[in-house]
Amino acid sequence: MASTDADHFRLSVLNPGGRDLEQYYDEPVGPDAPGHAPINLHAFAACTNGSFHRAATNAIEEKRPILLILRGNFRASESALAECQEAKRTVAVALKETGLHQIAEQLRDPKKLGRFMRIVAQADGCIATTPEAADIFRRARPERDPSTVAVIPTPYPLEDGAWKFSVPPGEQRGIFVGTREWNVPSRNHFAALLLAREICLANGEPVTVFNLDGRKGEKLLNELKFPRGKLRVHDKRECYADYLRTISQHKIVLQLDRSRVPGQVAGDALLARTISVGGDGTIDRLAFGNYSGEGRTTGQIKTIAMELIRDTAGRATAIVETQWRATERMSFSAGRKQLAFFFNRLTNEPAKAQPDLPIIPK
Numbered sequence: 001m002a003s004t005d006a007d008h009f010r011l012s013v014l015n016p017g018g019r020d021l022e023q024y025y026d027e028p029v030g031p032d033a034p035g036h037a038p039i040n041l042h043a044f045a046a047c048t049n050g051s052f053h054r055a056a057t058n059a060i061e062e063k064r065p066i067l068l069i070l071r072g073n074f075r076a077s078e079s080a081l082a083e084c085q086e087a088k089r090t091v092a093v094a095l096k097e098t099g100l101h102q103i104a105e106q107l108r109d110p111k112k113l114g115r116f117m118r119i120v121a122q123a124d125g126c127i128a129t130t131p132e133a134a135d136i137f138r139r140a141r142p143e144r145d146p147s148t149v150a151v152i153p154t155p156y157p158l159e160d161g162a163w164k165f166s167v168p169p170g171e172q173r174g175i176f177v178g179t180r181e182w183n184v185p186s187r188n189h190f191a192a193l194l195l196a197r198e199i200c201l202a203n204g205e206p207v208t209v210f211n212l213d214g215r216k217g218e219k220l221l222n223e224l225k226f227p228r229g230k231l232r233v234h235d236k237r238e239c240y241a242d243y244l245r246t247i248s249q250h251k252i253v254l255q256l257d258r259s260r261v262p263g264q265v266a267g268d269a270l271l272a273r274t275i276s277v278g279g280d281g282t283i284d285r286l287a288f289g290n291y292s293g294e295g296r297t298t299g300q301i302k303t304i305a306m307e308l309i310r311d312t313a314g315r316a317t318a319i320v321e322t323q324w325r326a327t328e329r330m331s332f333s334a335g336r337k338q339l340a341f342f343f344n345r346l347t348n349e350p351a352k353a354q355p356d357l358p359i360i361p362k
Contacts, residue, residue: 009340011050013041014059014084015069015096017076023052030162031241038157038332039240040264041069041096044127047155047332048339056080060087065343067127071096074115081119090347092125098133099259101186116140125346127339129154129262130282150342153282154262155335156270158327165241165248166273169316174206174232175199175309176250178265178276179257182213182220188256192278193224195302196254200230205309208232208250248272251309255279256293256301270326275318277305287326291318 020036025046029038038046044067045052053059056079059066066089070077077093084091097106107113120126120140125148128134137149157163175196179189196207207226211217211233221233238246247253253269253276263281266288270276276284277291278301284292291304308315328334 006337006340009048009336009343010062010064011044011048011067011339011343012059012062012064013045013050013052013067013069014056014080015041015052015054015071016056016080018054018069018071020052020054022054022058025049025051028157028160028162031165031244032239037240039267040154040262041067041094043155043157043332043335044094044152044339046157047335056083060084060089063089065090065092065346067091068093068123069096070094070116070119073109073112074119078115078119081122085122090124090343092127092343092346093119093123094127094129095133098128098130099186099261100132101184101259103133103136125149125342127152127342130260132260147345150338151282152335152338152342153286153330154264154267155330155332156267156326158270158323158331159333163271164273165244165271167248169251169312169319172249172251172274172315174208174250175305176247176253176274177207177209178253178255178269178279180210180212182217184259186257186259188258191298192254192256193221195256195278195298195305197224197226199254199302199305199309200227203306203309204230205251206230206232208234208246210234212237244268244272248274250274251315252277252305254305256298257281258293267330270323270330273319273323275308275315275322277301277308283326283330286329287322289325 023035026049036042042052066084068081068091070093117140126137128137128151131151134149134151138146177192177196179187179192181187182189200207247268255265255278257279261281263283266276266279266281266283275291276288278293280293285294
C-alpha cells in the first residue's frame, strides 16, 4: 500500500459469493442513485472512495487493503482469505451479521465454527461494528495482539447534503416503530408496539409501522386494537430514499431492540434527522446515548419518548446534539480516519495522526 494517510486511503470490501454486484465509490453516491446505498458494510467502501466486490481476483487487482466479509457457511470466505494472503494483501475480516442472536445462530454448527476459528486466527486483523463482536474476535485469536481488533461503527454520509432528510421539528408528527420482526425475540417488536400504543392512548400521537408479513402481520396488528385512525401501516417495501423520507416525518423512532446490533435503525434516524429512542445497538449507544435503551426500563423509555414528543424545542436541540455527536464518531470522514489508522497499524506503518476511536459508554 503506497499510502495509508486518511486523505488517500482506499479500501476494497470483499463479500465472496454474495449477491450484491460490484460497485465503485470513486464519487459520492446520492440517495436516488442506482446500486446499493452507501450503508451497512458497503459504507466502509463508500467512505474511503473504495470499492465493493464479490470476486477475490477483482479485489486483489486493486492492490489495496481488503476488508473480507464473513458470511454464509464461511467456505467462500476461507478460500478468499487464502487467495488474498497469497497475493500479499493486508486483510481484515468482519462478520456480515453481528447481532448476538445472529452470531449464535451462525456458530452453533461445528464445521462453520471450525472455519470461523481458522479464518479469525489467520487474518491480519478484525473489524467489528459492535463491541460484543469485537470481544468474540479477540477471544477467538488469543495469540494475536488485541490491537489488531477494532470497533468501528458503521459510517453514514452525514456530511453529504444530498443525504439530509430533514423535516422541521414543528412539522413532524407521530411515532415511527423501527422494528418489524415478530419472529426474532430479541427485537421485542411486540413490546415496542405495545409501548407505542400506550403513548398513543396517552396523547393521541399516531403510530406508523411497516408490515411485510402480509395477512399474518395484519392479523397480529389488528389484535393490538389501536385507537381508530391512529395506526398507519405500510405494507410494501420502499426504496431506501423513500423509506428515509417516511421516517423523517416522525417525531421519534421507537424500538426496544436488545440484539446488540450495529444499529441501522438508529443510523436511519440520523439520516432522517430525528431521534431514535429505546434501542441498544452501537449507534444507539454512541449517538443517542441519552435516549437509548441501555440500562433503562421500559417505563423510563416511555418517559423519554413522551418528553421528546411533547417538547418541540427540546427535540430540536436533541436533533442538533445527536447530529454533532454522530458526525464526530460515525460520519464518512470519521470512518475513513479510523479505517486508515487501523490498517496502518496492521501494516506496521507509522500513522500520521491517531483519530479518537469511539468508546461505548458502560
